[in-house]
Amino acid sequence: MKYILDFEKLVPGDIILESGNSKFSPVIKTITDSIYSHAMIYVGHSIIHALTDGVYSTNPQRVLTDDPKGLKVLRLKSPLTEQARNTVVNYARNLSGSIYSVPEASLSAVLGKTRKSSASRQQFCSRLVAHSYRQIGVSIANNPDYCTPEDINRSAKLNEITGVLKPADEQEVAFAESDNPIRENQRRMFLWLNQTREVFAKRKIEIQTESDVASFLMKNNDLDGLVCEFIKDSEYLEHYDYDKDVNPHRYEIKALLEKCSSAEHALEVFFGEINKEPSEIARHSNSYFLSGLNFIHLGLEYHKLHKQLYRNLLLMSHDRLVVLCQLAEIFRQPKLAEYCNYQTNYIQRII
Structure with missing residues (x-):
């Protein structure tokens, strides 16, 4: 057990x-x-x-x-x-x-x-x-x-x-032991972060997190282009596509229906997915806004790249919500469909 x-x-x-x-x-x-x-x-x-x-x-x-x-x-x-x-x-x-x-x-x-x-x-x-x-x-x-x-x-x-x-039931064990897309995202992040650390270390600047990079680039903007090349080469900005490959049921109604064994299971899957979205949307919309503001203020490509990243992440939430809305409509849950539509409309307004 x-x-x-x-x-x-x-x-x-x-x-x-x-x-x-x-x-x-x-x-x-x-x-x-x-x-x-x-x-x-x-x-x-x-x-x-x-x-x-x-x-x-x-x-x-x-x-x-x-x-x-x-x-x-x-x-x-x-x-x-x-x-x-x-x-x-x-x-x-x-x-x-x-x-x-x-x-x-x-x-x-x-x-x-x-x-x-x-x-x-x-x-x-x-x-x-x-x-x-x-x-x-x-x-x-x-x-x-x-x-x-x-x-x-x-x-x-x-x-x-x-x-x-x-x-844990069989499905939960299978999911827990399956390939983890988050680890791939972390691998890509550490790839460009480690390269960035080496560059800043030559100026006796310690980099630990992404926030450090954003902070120190303000006074070392000559490194903006190089750091952005590290980010693009790591494919960190394209990770949002990776989830679509690993979890196609989150983006295709046919795949989602195949995953559901019954109407009860479909609702269980629905609530498991929908409960994640509000906090994701809140975090990514805030980061999208701040990245855009920083780009206007500082003109660094670093912030422009991150603005595009958070826009793509919001679009992913939008696509997932569209599928969940379709699921709610199929199982005749108009209130749940309305709940999904409210969030998709919010995303459309801010991007």
């Missing part, structure tokens, strides 16, 4: 501890006297975490465990305001692309009991989670710079949330 997170019971900002099965997991668990070796943060239909190849996102539906005790969800005892939750979530999201530091992580079991701070901007799993909460003035560990998953597990600021695991 395998178990999976019931992500409908999660709220953005929830912390997920995992027993883990990486090559470092047994060592971490032994040193920290814990059953957990990994910490992640749920940001809404996605999880942000740091592994040895860097910081990136993953789908919570891809997190499986053989042991129901192998996953644990923690939530802040004091309810978060919407503003505070957004601060935590956005900070974690913006760390995507950061470099993982094995040496820094290795010091946590010892330095976690001290107040020693770190000058490093590199990440590891529990630091990422603790730093995200530090942005709102909440310390979930004695030392947010050096902490372990077990330090977070024992935090007096957090409560365990029960009932968030469920047995």
Whole structure:
């Protein structure tokens, strides 16, 4: 029996501890006297975490465990305001692309009991989670710079949330173990980011995230063309097409109907898909607006490329919603069809 997170019971900002099965997991668990070796943060239909190849996102539906005790969800005892939750979530999201530091992580079991701070901007799993909460003035560990998953597990600021695991059915296991298009997107991002890091390092500038690139290009605009070549060569800007190849049912009504075994299953698929779209549209429309504004203000090709990227991502949401609208109409759900049309009309207005 395998178990999976019931992500409908999660709220953005929830912390997920995992027993883990990486090559470092047994060592971490032994040193920290814990059953957990990994910490992640749920940001809404996605999880942000740091592994040895860097910081990136993953789908919570891809997190499986053989042991129901192998996953644990923690939530802040004091309810978060919407503003505070957004601060935590956005900070974690913006760390995507950061470099993982094995040496820094290795010091946590010892330095976690001290107040020693770190000058490093590199990440590891529990630091990422603790730093995200530090942005709102909440310390979930004695030392947010050096902490372990077990330090977070024992935090007096957090409560365990029960009932968030469920047995995974065959379809859920198959999906969790299938090829992950997000990993391909991360591979492309790290490809151009690593090349950009090397160029900026020659000017003694440290690049960790995409936000760093945008910030430092303002004073190093002579590198704009070179960085944009890195981005285009990595095919990062074309990743939106990759999802169409991996998940054709999201873009073709015939493929979606073939995926549905019954009317009940069709509605289940519908709600699984439709619930993702509002937050995606909100994030991408905001990024589309800011990229356009930055391009007008700074004239950098970097922002022009990103404006086009977010436009394409919004168009993908539009295409997915059109298919969902067709599904709702086939199963005579006019309110659901209207809900889809409202969002497609919004996208059309802003782009």
